[in-house]
Amino acid sequence: MPNKSPATPPIPVSDDTLNDMLAHMLPAGADDGDLYIEQSFAESLSLEEGRVKHISASTHQGLGARVIRGEASGHAYTDRLEPAALMDAARAARAIATGGGNMKPVAIHAAHPAPQLYQADNPALSVPLAGRKELLEKLDRLARSLDSRVRQVFASVSSSFSNIHIIRMDGAHVHDARPLVRLNVSVVVEQDGKRETGSAGGGGRFALSRMLEGDEAERLVQEAVRLAILNLDAGEAPAGTMPVVLGPGWPGILLHEAIGHGLEGDFNRKGTSVFSEKMGKRVAARGITVVDDGSIAERRGSLNVDDEGTQSGRTVLIEDGILTGYLLDRQNARLMDMQPTGNGRRESYAHPVLPRMTNTFMLAGSDSPEDILGSLKRGIYAVNFGGGQVDITSGKFVFTTSEAYYVENGEIQYPVKGAPLIGSGYEVLQKVSMIGNDLQLDPGVGTCGKAGQSVPVGVGLPTIRIDDLTVGGTQA
Amino acid sequence: MSTQTSSLNDLSQCLVDAAATAGAVHADALAVANTGNSISVRTGHVESIEHEDGCGIGLRAFVETPKGLAFASASSSDVSAAGLKSLAEQVVAMACISEPDPDAVPPVGANHPDAGAIADWQHKHPERDSGWTIDAARKTALDCETIARDYSNDITNSEGADASFGSTHVAYAASDGFAADYAKSSASLSISVIAGKGEGMQRDYAWHRAMHVSHLKNTEELASEAASRAVRRLDARSMPSGKATVVFEPRVATSLASHLTGAINGRAVLQKRSFLADSNGRHIFPDFIQIIDDPDHPDGLANRLFDGEGSRCTRRTLIKAGQLTGFLTDRYAAGRLKTVATGHARRGLTGDTGIGPSNLIWQPGQHDQASIIAGIEHGLLVTELIGFGVNGVTGDYSRGAGGFLIEHGQITRPVQGITIAGNLKDMFAGIVQVGSDMTWFGSTAVPSIAIADMTIAGE
Known part of the structure; x- marks a missing residue:
């Protein structure tokens, strides 16, 4: 596990300009504020029709200036790191504050270093472009060799590296260097004129060379082909309310949609979440503990510090079925008289900070996965999912299966086509009757959208049984 | 044409030239600048003011190989002369690694609009802004939220109203000599309110976006739509x-x-x-x-x-x-x-x-x-x-x-x-x-x- 503390790279704006900006931005009446400077490098290779036809890259830098006063905030960004543009941003951010006068200049100084959960190097440097191209070509050949029904293979490998400097109103400077890699494979198969797809992916905050070690990449190809072939034979999913068993790992998206968003501080402070005023109350069955943990080494959802410089940690959201915590950025924590939890995140310098999840998962229980599946008289066993969505006010959520089976008397009968599962976030965890001993985290593929901003996240789940959930199939 | 657009035209043209210098046989480039403002209000108060000042350049370059044309693309926010040169060199280097595609179509000889068509278009679509100021947008957002919250006693909470406006300028240049630019503006208003309480809460919304504030839906109509929708969903x-x-x-x-x-x-x-x-x-x-x-x-x-x-x-x-x-x-x-x-x-x-x-x-x-x-x-x-x-x-x-x-x-x-x-x-x-x-x-x-x-x- 990496733990060396690397040298902090220089901030691409002079101390004098930063000091001028801070002094302008933080007049009397401001509660908080910061400057967020980001330099990011991203590269992506994609393969289709057997060829890596396209390589793309981006190099971006910019600054976001933020002033907070009570429930209000001013945010301005610029892509141009020149003094005139930067001062314009500082003045625009300040428009939210009422008081006059400027703050005394403060010395910009390094804050206490955060733990290093991931290597502070550009993950792309570990494998040259030509090596990444060869990897994709190898995966394409493998997919086609696995099954003659494979018609199309799409594979992509992408990496990014962001250097982030956060300068708080007291001059404290926090730096984080965030690597992120992702490998994706999807295939189209065809049999008797019928086409289906399957896909698989993985990644995290580590060097790209890791994706080439062992047989991880090959395993993703096998998984994508297996899912596509399985879908060729899938039957219609039932429509109606029935018990559902969720497999371990990525099905933890249930927690993300049904529970996680509803526990974000902004919605609860404003009273717009179904979980508002539920603190200390039972929201899940006994035995259920759900945590959000941004401090797991090298996970896609992990952060050394959040985008306000708060060190990441582990927040217990639900303990033995009782609601115990919210996910908080600094502004919402102050307004709710609570401590920030390291969940203040932004997609980039061009976006405002919102309370967001990191890695959200349920702790393991004691039931064996076989017993849980065996308990299903008639229902659905859902092993994998595509995306999900929630209305945090009504609590209604939907997430769609990508691998699921119809089960009778504890025995798998046949695979079913992608079907949405729909339920109420407030009720669903109260209907969990069995919790497996097989907690798994997802393979590193999650991206969460909120208010038009995307951030990488993780989820995890042991096998669980939910006594009733609405399955949106076509077989009424 | 504003100075901003003409400098964007220069940028996209310079990028195409830089690509040729770096060894590309064909290239096309975009230069984009956008500015915008957004005001959100909630429960009668301004909740956030946001300001954006964005610029970016993007280049696509093709290189000739024995097996056909290969290409790559990259973007950057560094518009200095050194930045353009390094972007061009990066894209050409990446294109040399890409696999050639016999079907690749370089940015040459597309069915471009001619000078007359461009002039007609610019006459018909003159460059103009959204017609909003921060103060006017703030007032509209506050009015909108107030009308929605006052719509009925069943409206219990608000996610606020948001008024945004801005403009984007885009310049395009290709190595066959075609170069053109355009500007766009927009203004938008959205509102979201909540009816009911506790587990019976229902949220609904309404929004509208137009090129100019004078084409935006009436504020009262939008506010009433969001509120009546939320109330109708109760139970x-x-x-x-x-x-x-x-x-x-x-x-x-x-x-x-x-x-x-x-x-x-x-x-x-x-x-x-x-x-x-x-x-x-x-x-x-x-x-x-x-x-x-x-x-x-x-x-x-x-x-x-x-x-x-x-x-x-x-x-x-x-x-x-x-x-x-x-x-x-x-x-x-x-x-x-x-x-x-x-x-x-x-x-x-x-x-x-x-x-x-x-x-x-x-x-x-x-x-x-x-x-x-x-x-x-x-x-x-x-x-x-x-x-x-x-x-x-x-x-x-x-x-x-x-x-x-x-x-x-x-x-x-x-x-x-x-x-x-x-x-x-x-x-x-x-x-x-x-x-x-x-x-x-x-x-x-x-x-x-x-x-x-x-x-x-x-x-």
Whole structure:
């Protein structure tokens, strides 16, 4: 596990300009504020029709200036790191504050270093472009060799590296260097004129060379082909309310949609979440503990510090079925008289900070996965999912299966086509009757959208049984 | 033309030149600058003020190899001379690693608009701003939220109102000498309020976006729409599983239009990733359906003279009396599909060319929504869809839905916590009526759409 503390790279704006900006931005009446400077490098290779036809890259830098006063905030960004543009941003951010006068200049100084959960190097440097191209070509050949029904293979490998400097109103400077890699494979198969797809992916905050070690990449190809072939034979999913068993790992998206968003501080402070005023109350069955943990080494959802410089940690959201915590950025924590939890995140310098999840998962229980599946008289066993969505006010959520089976008397009968599962976030965890001993985290593929901003996240789940959930199939 | 646009023109031209110096045989480039402001208010107070000042450049460069042309693309926000040079060198180096594609189409000899067409366009679409100031936007947002909150005693909370405005300038240059630019402005207003309490809370919203503030929907109308929608949803519950006729109101029917444009995307067709890959020339809708792509419409937010490859855009009837007249293509997809490029290339600063419509107009029918509902014995009026249960390869469709139960021609109660399912091919063919209520949402205009025999999963 990496733990060396690397040298902090220089901030691409002079101390004098930063000091001028801070002094302008933080007049009397401001509660908080910061400057967020980001330099990011991203590269992506994609393969289709057997060829890596396209390589793309981006190099971006910019600054976001933020002033907070009570429930209000001013945010301005610029892509141009020149003094005139930067001062314009500082003045625009300040428009939210009422008081006059400027703050005394403060010395910009390094804050206490955060733990290093991931290597502070550009993950792309570990494998040259030509090596990444060869990897994709190898995966394409493998997919086609696995099954003659494979018609199309799409594979992509992408990496990014962001250097982030956060300068708080007291001059404290926090730096984080965030690597992120992702490998994706999807295939189209065809049999008797019928086409289906399957896909698989993985990644995290580590060097790209890791994706080439062992047989991880090959395993993703096998998984994508297996899912596509399985879908060729899938039957219609039932429509109606029935018990559902969720497999371990990525099905933890249930927690993300049904529970996680509803526990974000902004919605609860404003009273717009179904979980508002539920603190200390039972929201899940006994035995259920759900945590959000941004401090797991090298996970896609992990952060050394959040985008306000708060060190990441582990927040217990639900303990033995009782609601115990919210996910908080600094502004919402102050307004709710609570401590920030390291969940203040932004997609980039061009976006405002919102309370967001990191890695959200349920702790393991004691039931064996076989017993849980065996308990299903008639229902659905859902092993994998595509995306999900929630209305945090009504609590209604939907997430769609990508691998699921119809089960009778504890025995798998046949695979079913992608079907949405729909339920109420407030009720669903109260209907969990069995919790497996097989907690798994997802393979590193999650991206969460909120208010038009995307951030990488993780989820995890042991096998669980939910006594009733609405399955949106076509077989009424 | 403003100084800003002319300097953007210089930037895109300099990038194309830098690519040639770095060894590219062909290149095209974009330079984009955008400014914008956004004010959100909640419970009568300003909650946030945001200001954006963005700029970026993007370059696509082609190199010649013994096996054909290869290309790559990259973007940057560094517009210094050194930044342009290093971007050009980076793209050329990446292109040398890309695999050549015998079908690659370099940015040369597209069906560009001529100087006269460009002049006509600029005369018809003069550059102007959104017409809003921060103070005026703040006042409108505050008024909007107040009207919505005061609409009824059932309105218990608010997610606030948001007023945004801004403009974007884009300059494009290609190595065959074509260079042109355009500017766009927009103003938008949105409002979201909550009715009811505790576990019975319901949220709903309304929004509108236009090129100029004078074309925005009336503030009171928007506020009342959001509030009345939230109140009407109170006491929503599930409904029995079974078959029903489903009426998609315009704001959710836009998603059906985008499923169509996704499926007739020439690149998806090439890759067999579309359930309509084999449907060219077929009657995929009933004969009363007409769908048009119009790149020059008075209400269109996606008006454009040329597409992401500099190809001239023209009005096209995509669905004529129910029949699919062809696929949407860029020059690459057109070459592979042995047809003429339709001017639907879409480009970001980096990444390969994509394909998408301009202003999509689903032509309205004769009857209003109320008379469509009056003719339905058992059905569902859908006002909200959630989740991503659409398989573009097979057309399998199943999404979470909310709305209102229709019994014996009447709306009887609100519904939530259900899904609607079918297959898009069957759903398109199964449209029984479209409303006279065509409404614009962004660059898509759609009427209410009624589809028979969808599967409801509920209780």
